Amino acid sequence: MRRGGPGLGGQIFTLHKRLGSNAEWLEPHEIHSRWPLFNLQGIAAGTFGPTDGHLDAYGLLMAYKSKARSLGAEYLEDEVTTLTLEGSRVTGARLASGRDLKAGVSVNCAGAWASQIARTAGVEIPVVPIRRQIFAVDTQVKPERPLPLTLHPSGLYLRSESGA
Ligand SMILES: Cc1cc2nc3c(=O)[nH]c(=O)nc-3n(C[C@H](O)[C@H](O)[C@H](O)COP(=O)(O)OP(=O)(O)OC[C@H]3O[C@@H](n4cnc5c(N)ncnc54)[C@H](O)[C@@H]3O)c2cc1C
16 A cells, blocks of 8 residues: 555545545554554555544434424434435425424435435435444453554454543
């Protein structure tokens, strides 16, 4: 993988830099000096976001929910089965309970399942749910400092947890 070279990693890095990211390109010796625990055999280079961080996504979601409710939003527990259309315009959604919702603007925020909802309006988006397994482990050998979110091209990833 060359620095910003033609490989996928290089292309993503170049795009991030063009968009103003402060991502760093690290050669194996630079990775080793920061995180000596990593086995770098076969690793040509890595990219690192020095200001990346973690947040409690559930906590943030609950904060948004409380604020939206305090501003008068109504929360429904139901499932969108189809988007409703007038011509090519989305005008709302039909729910599993049979209720129809009308809206001037509809936001499809169904995450990994967004493509299923979009398809009901004839829109194909390249979003596919993938099942993942995540394990929290307490290793006997501890890193000297927290490990950054580390993604292997195979899809395997790890990071240090912050809580107990
Ligand atoms: C195990 C795990 C750990 C993660 N840890 C982190 C982390 O530490 N930090 C981090 O930043 N990210 C983390 N992520 C990623 C993060 O959770 C997702 O990127 C984020 O939740 C995506 O937000 P979203 O709103 O797009 O989709 P989602 O959070 O998936 O929300 C989509 C919602 O739509 C609902 N929905 C789907 N279909 C319908 C339908 N037909 N009708 C009505 N509702 C529907 C779903 O029930 C869901 O509530 C983690 C993900 C997983 C799976």
